[in-house]
Amino acid sequence: MIAAISSLAIALGLMIVLSLSLNLAVGHTGLFNLGHAAFYAIGAFTGTLLMVRLGCPWLLALLAGGLLSACFGYLIGLLTLRLSGDYFAIATLGLAVVTSSVLLNWQSLTRGPMGIPGIPRPSIAGVHVAADWQLALLVAAFVAVTWFVIGRLTRSPWGRLLRAIRDDEIAAQALGKRTLTMKTQAVALSAFFTGCAGVIYAGYLQYIDPTIFNINLTIAVLVAVIFGGMGNNAGAVVGATLLTLFQQMMVWFNVPSAVAGTLQQIVYSILLVVMMILRPKGMVSEGVVARAMRETRAEG
Amino acid sequence: MSDFSQVLANGLIAGSIYALIAVGYTMVYGVLKFINFAHGDVAMAGAYLAFFLMGAGITHGPKLVVVTLVAAAACGLLGVLIERLAYRPLRRASRLTPLITAIGVSIFLEAVVTLIWGAQFRQYPSPSWPLIDVAGARITAAEIAIAVVAIASLVALQWFLTRTPLGANVRAVADNLELATSLGIDVDGAITAVFTVGSFLAGIAGVLIGMEINILPVMGFSLGIKAFAAVVLGGIGSVPGAVLGAYLIGLVENGAAYAVGGVWKEAIAYGLMILVLLVRPAGLLGTPRESEAKL
């Protein structure tokens, strides 16, 4: 029983982090980064290789995974953010596939489709986080930190400028804002949290291979983010929660995993099309809480 | 030397197939100014439709022609259906929203095909086609048929665009939507025609692919990206550009595969697309998308 709850909590926590970070790029800045899964993969593989091949301590591997992902995000940003929105989306899609391909075929580094087993559970300052429920607590702490940091950033003038850029990049440039720099920062930060999540995920599964991180994962997170409302952090959490529950339902109903995958694809794709047609700004409208928060800020 | 001929032949054959898909892509972009990412999956649907129809053991001869036409016609209908349901409501939206919708449609098609036929490879019931040696390259008669059919289709398309009134409408709408509308041209009709013709050709491409390789639901995605790469390379919105780009992609893909191994084929095609986007988004034959026009 505890094991089931723990694994659900871990899946939920990781999905929340993925959604919050994608929301930063997609929701707040309007950048449809379809390569999000690549950040997850790079974080996971970086952390894994450091721990398994070099015996690196977990905390260091976590940070390295996040930072390398962030660097990758930064580079991608520099290359592709000059492109207009739709070309940017396709370019990131292509880059994600290229990354996947490289991870799959660079067998000397990643063992390709055979994957890397034997990834240790996290170990922090001598405390071995071995049991699932302990890992769930760690994930919860990670989610709390992510929520706090991203929340803070999106409430700050920096976050406000991102939303302005989303609304009208040209008007922002006309006011002297360095929009390319800002967009790149958004993508890099989005990548950082996702990369860290990747390291945690690897520690949970204790095995990874490149096929885990694919376009379907990105689409799922995208659906969660769009459903939750573009730029609405609380909404992204709602979206992530609904998504995770949906995925879990298939496990509970013993749906065979091949069918489950296809079923998810069908649901996500229909949702995506419907949302784009009906309410591209998202289903969960900016909550009462969010509006109240804004008014208090303007007051103080 | 025969290695070179082989790569060349493979590249041209692949290019022919990509060309059939790329022209549909570029025509839709020409009239609606958005990237119809689901187009590759329409071709994939065509491949599977043909597979289904071939269940009766039809392999070549006139019956194969019938299967191809039926599958292509069904794809034409599919394309129009998609346009009506998913894209038409978004006519006024930015370029990005319909692209996301198109990605949704693409995934939907892939999932439906997977549900019906499963995720593993499927193969057309095929006889052994005779192998022919052309200038040092070994090609099957099927591959020659592919090239011939593709070129014939492209010629037919060119005739449609330049010699028929509907084709003239399409070109007018692609050139200047507002002007065409104010001149009373049936814009909706032109758009429907573009989707019908483009998807029809994609359906043919799908069948041709099935004759060449084993088919998979995920191949729609890969075809879509390669066709998009071809379109961008040749100049988005230009039909001759799309054809040129498609042959270039086919050649580069096969040349690189020969040089560094087939495993990298996909990555190279995608890499080429990214390179073109970054270096010369206007492509070889296109005019730069005036980003200044956004003002």
Place this chain on the structure above:
Amino acid sequence: MLRVEGVVKEFGGLQALSDVSFDVERGEIVGLIGPNGSGKSTLFNVISGFYKPTAGRVIFNGREVQGRNPEEIAAGGLVRTFQLARPFASLTVEENVMLAAPSPGEALARGLFGRSLSWERREDRERAHEVLELVRLWEHRRQLAGSLSYGQSKLLALACALMARPALLLLDEPTAGVNPNLTRIIRDVVERLNIDGMTFLIVEHDMLFVMSLCRRVVVLDHGERIAVGTPQEVQRDPRVVEAYLG
């Protein structure tokens, strides 16, 4: 302060601007007029960096700025507004204006590590209050900018441009589609700011507006400068008369 020298702008085969030259001195209000399609907006786009000129130079405060990024030019003190107002729709009126402040603490490091109380400077908030009062939008400060009327969003655009404290402000048809009341407000705002030292280059169709405010006027037709002088001189210039009538 601003020198436009021999600016040429071609689009494909079309010549939108041919050899346009003129100066704007510090503290002046200069009008830029001409029939529709004469290239006024194109010229604005070139000056503010949104277009690269095909040939020619734009010199601002002694530095060549043609071809520079628009954000660099704006940050250097040359701010422009747009013909169709472009507010940030999902931000409130107040947020729109605060964002326009010269150094609004938008650095990432500030967001991560700075104290949230120090995110916005008191003097910026006070100026935002002033500016919004000036354009009569203070009561609407909590409203989402996307819900403003057309006239109100033009005022907001003006407010943001003012908040940026530019040395030179390019106004693109500030009174287009705006009712006479608001036009008067805009006119007063421009005059007050000019007295305080701001330089203006204004594209306008409203002749009364131009005649009453502008010390000098530059006239474009078909991408060429056909006249420059005081409003009275320009009105009497036969070439100008022909351009508008012919």
